[in-house]
Amino acid sequence: MIDNIETFFAQYQPKPLYVTKEYAVLIPIIxxxxxxxLLYEVRSQHISQPGDTSFPGGRVxxxxxxxxxxxxETVEELQIPIESIHVIGEMDYIVQNNRVIHSVLAEIKGIDLLDIIWNEEVEEIYTVPIQYFIDNEPDHYTVLGMMKYxxxxxxDRIPNGKQYNFGKPKSTIPFYNLSDHYLWGFTASLTERLIHLIKENKLFANKKE
Incomplete structure (x- = not known):
């Protein structure tokens, strides 16, 4: 019995518990x-979170x-040929409640920004120079959640019953200061993580240096 367990777990791939939904977004560099x-979408009024900034993506x-x-999802939403998407690699992912949001970094090549004609899920697209994010950190706000039972x-099955110290879930939400668009939440978190990796590993020449 122990031998079977050892054989199984020798090749087992760990995964987060209770995750029932997986999403993937593309972080496009153009x-x-x-x-x-970095290229962003503004979500149209016909889908969830209308007006929010997001990366192209959806359910796996x-x-x-x-x-x-x-x-x-990127081909569908931006209506660009698959050949124009040069995948660089996977980046870090977000786990929240019962879902995982994966991120894939890619370069959009061989197509001009003005030639992109998006579909009905997108209200508009816009870009921000990577240098802007290198020079400008986001603001962070901490939110305390309330547990409802x-x-x-x-x-009666836990120590101290209703007096048990459950703690309160806490999350930090980044906001980037853009004059004409909203960039916050998961999209801002993935942006911030990418820029952190770029700066930490000196992957981008800073003009101020």
Whole structure:
């Protein structure tokens, strides 16, 4: 029995518990006048979180890899040829409640920004120079959540019952200061993480140096 368990776990791939939904976004880098920018979408009024800034992306379908999902969603939303998407690699991902949001970094090549005609899920697109994010950190705001328990919650099965110190969930939300668009939440978090990796590993020449 122990031998079977050892054999199984020798090749087992750990995964987060209770995750029932997986999403993938593409973080697109595109050159504008020879300068690398990050490309963002503004979500249309016909889908959830209208007016928010997001990266192209969506649900990972059964039997689909994270990379495949990110590319498929980008091709659908920006209506660009798949050949123009040069995948650089996967970046870090976000785990919240029962979902995982994966991120794939890619360069959009061989297509001009002005030639992109997006679909009905997108209200508009815009870009921000990577240099802007290197020079400007986001503001951070801490939010405390409230835990709500059902009336039949079995307090009698835990030490101190209702007096148990459950703690309160806490999250930090970044906000970037853009004059004409909203950039916050998950999209800002992934942006901040990318810029942190770029700066930490000196992957981008800072003009101020």
């Amino acid at each position: 050159e504008v006048d020879g300068i690398p920018h 379908e059964p039997n689909e890899t994270v990379k495949e999902a990110a590319i498929r 059902p009336p039949d919650f079995p307090y």
